[in-house]
Amino acid sequence: MEEFILTHTMKAALITHYKQAFPSIEQVVIPKIGATDVLVKVVAASINPIDLKTKDGGLKMLLKYNMPLVLGSDFAGIITQVGEKVTAFNVGDPVYGRVQKNRIGTFAEYIAVDHNDIARKPRNLSFEEAAAIPLVGLTSYQALHDIMKIKPGQKVLIQAGSGGIGTIAIQIAKMLGAYVTTTTSAKNFALVKSLGADQVIDYKTEKFQDKLSDYDYVFDTQGGKILEDAFKIIKPGGKVVSISGLPNARFAKEYQLPLWKKLIFALITSRLSALEKAAKAEYIFLFMKPSGAELEILRTAIEANKIKPVIDRVLPFAAIEEAFRYSKSGRAKGKIILKINEIAE
Structure with missing residues (x-):
């Protein structure tokens, strides 16, 4: 029809x-x-x-x-x-x-x-x-659930909590039982707290790396120096998942990219690899995948008023x-x- x-x-x-x-x-x-x-x-x-x-x-x-x-x-x-x-x-x-x-x-x-x-x-x-919902919801769900596999009580830092990704990621992380810290400006504190953030850092006046430590996970949406600083607060065995950083050799292997691209990604992410090794943590670049099945999971959560x-x-x-x-x-x-x-x- x-x-x-x-x-x-x-x-x-x-x-x-x-x-x-x-x-x-x-x-x-x-x-x-x-x-x-x-x-x-x-x-x-x-x-x-x-x-x-x-x-x-x-x-x-x-x-x-x-x-x-x-x-x-x-x-x-x-x-x-x-x-x-x-x-x-x-x-x-x-x-x-x-x-x-x-x-x-x-x-x-x-x-x-x-x-x-x-x-x-x-x-x-x-x-x-x-x-x-779809892009930010799937990105957040795949980072927090599929990759981090967050368990109740674990600590996660979500960068830029008032943005498109952040506003959904905070809610999904809380749904999974995490203790959630996020960064935003003071004018957005009320918004991110209403979404469930347990701790909020004003990125304009405070440095998250000076206030936080021993975190299980960091969800990076900024890249650059902010991504590098994430390794200062991650605990050994933790994971830093980024959607704004650089694809690394692990990503290139997963997506079966040609050898020349693997070599380029390995070269340009050498600093991140060094930070990853020093922190005894894992850096993962997330390239979100469409999934109707996971959108169904999100639909159920939305209809149960767990995500808005x-x-x-x-x-x-x-x-x-x-x-x-x-x-x-x-x-x-x-x-x-x-x-x-x-x-x-």
Whole structure:
């Protein structure tokens, strides 16, 4: 069964070259679906740091894209077509998801996505709220649950607690029973404490490495010197998981990258490797993987009111330049959402 679409084209926000100032909204062909895909009418999509990095060519070492390239990584919307091998979803189902990295393009009126990468939208969230979850939710869950395997009472530092990742990571860490410390500015203390943070450090006036010690885990979202300082507070046998640091040799091996890339990553992460060895800890670069199954886990937690999205603002699709500009400023509390299609909920 499928919805009849009157036109073969749609609006989409794309770039024609890396380092383009902002994506432009153009008319493109609606994507065709494969046997295991669904076509989703995108109601809302969220802006993520990876979108800015992709636009500027920051992921060229890891991912190769052809131009023009429609940007956007996660979404919430309504299924309008299903592939012949799809049995778990039907036309009309409200869903949310994070597309595979080689199939990005959620800043568009329609997106074709494998049914294994989506889940039903949480019943207690609007489409805009649901769109705030997939990328940051999966990233946080995979860092805290899959990699760290947090046990109740263990201590974790989550950097930048008021950001898109931080606001969800704090909640997931508390759901897993952790003692959570986070960094943010004083004006955001009330927000992160409301999400469950046990200890808050004002990064503008305090150095976390001077106040903390013997931590089981650090979830780094900053990279650079902040990542390096994480090894000063980690206990032997602990883990530092980063989404903003550099891929290391372990990452290159896991993703079966060619030898020359393995050598490059080993060279550029030699300092991190030395810090890792000195601290007797483990450094892991996380490149999040889409997972409909884990989105189902998050949906259950959301419907049980254990996790809630934090949204800074919702902007119309036509204001994508403003959305990108604001995202780049780093001032957002929670997520920035683009409203793509108007529907009656």
